[in-house]
Amino acid sequence: AQTVTQSQPEMSVQEAETVTLSCTYDTSESDYYLFWYKQPPSRQMILVIRQEAYKQQNATENRFSVNFQKAAKSFSLKISDSQLGDAAMYFCAYRSAERSGYALNFGKGTSLLVTP
Amino acid sequence: ETGVTQTPRHLVMGMTNKKSLKCEQHLGHNAMYWYKQSAKKPLELMFVYNFKEQTENNSVPSRFSPECPNSSHLFLHLHTLQPEDSALYLCASSQVTGYLQPQHFGDGTRLSIL
Numbered sequence: 001a002q003t004v005t006q007s008q009p010e011m012s013v014q015e016a017e018t019v020t021l022s023c024t025y026d027t028s029e030s031d032y033y034l035f036w037y038k039q040p041p042s043r044q045m046i047l048v049i050r051q052e053a054y055k056q057q058n059a060t061e062n063r064f065s066v067n068f069q070k071a072a073k074s075f076s077l078k079i080s081d082s083q084l085g086d087a088a089m090y091f092c093a094y095r096s097a098e099r100s101g102y103a104l105n106f107g108k109g110t111s112l113l114v115t116p
Numbered sequence: 117e118t119g120v121t122q123t124p125r126h127l128v129m130g131m132t133n134k135k136s137l138k139c140e141q142h143l144g145h146n147a148m149y150w151y152k153q154s155a156k157k158p159l160e161l162m163f164v165y166n167f168k169e170q171t172e173n174n175s176v177p178s179r180f181s182p183e184c185p186n187s188s189h190l191f192l193h194l195h196t197l198q199p200e201d202s203a204l205y206l207c208a209s210s211q212v213t214g215y216l217q218p219q220h221f222g223d224g225t226r227l228s229i230l
Contacts, residue, residue, distance in 0.1 A: 033215050043223045043224050044221055044222065044224075045208075045219075045221035047218040050216060050218060052216060102166075102210055102212055102217070102219075103149065103161045104159075106158040106159040107158055108157060
């Protein structure tokens with residue numbers, strides 16, 4: 001089974017600054033998809049950004065971008081111009097495209113604190 | 117209003133009780149999922165249903181019994197639970213038209229076993 005590792009249990013960033021959350025994964029597959037989800041204190045998980053493994057170009061969604069390094073099996077999330085509303089748990093997730101089903105494998109999460 | 121609604125939001129039950137968690141999605145999706153979220157652990161996939169058929173059971177103990185009567189509703193029936201089953205139970209849904217389709221999550225049911 002694929003494992004997803006988020007090595008930073010907690011991170012802190014000042015408002016308007018940039019922060020990078022790390023994620024690595026272990027897989028022998030060549031075709032897969034990667035996601036970052038955000039879970040605010042309200043508990044609802046929300047998709048932040050997604051990346052197809054066969055695309056070399058890094059995905060970008062407004063202030064959120066990823067640094068996808070396929071050879072290194074790394075998928076970090078960069079948040080620019082951090083806002084107080086970015087405070088949440090961030091989960092990195094992996095989805096295989098080579099086995100049936102659409103389930104996600106999640107990391108343990110990184111708790112992001114945004115300070116004024 | 118969330119597209120995926122879970123009830124109840126909180127549940128406290130004894131180990132001998134029987135209760136059910138309910139999930140309803142209003143997004144027209146055809147896949148539904150149950151996840152267990154415990155502190156300091158990754159989200160654990162429990163069950164997957166595609167078009168009402170169970171396609172994955174991630175070695176979940178039989179004291180958890182899922183039911184999917186249609187593509188919009190998913191239940192998790194609970195009986196004779198253990199204290200370690202206390203967790204946040206998240207329901208999600210997605211389309212099965214492509215691997216890039218994101219999962220949409222509900223707010224979860226916080227379950228506490230006495």
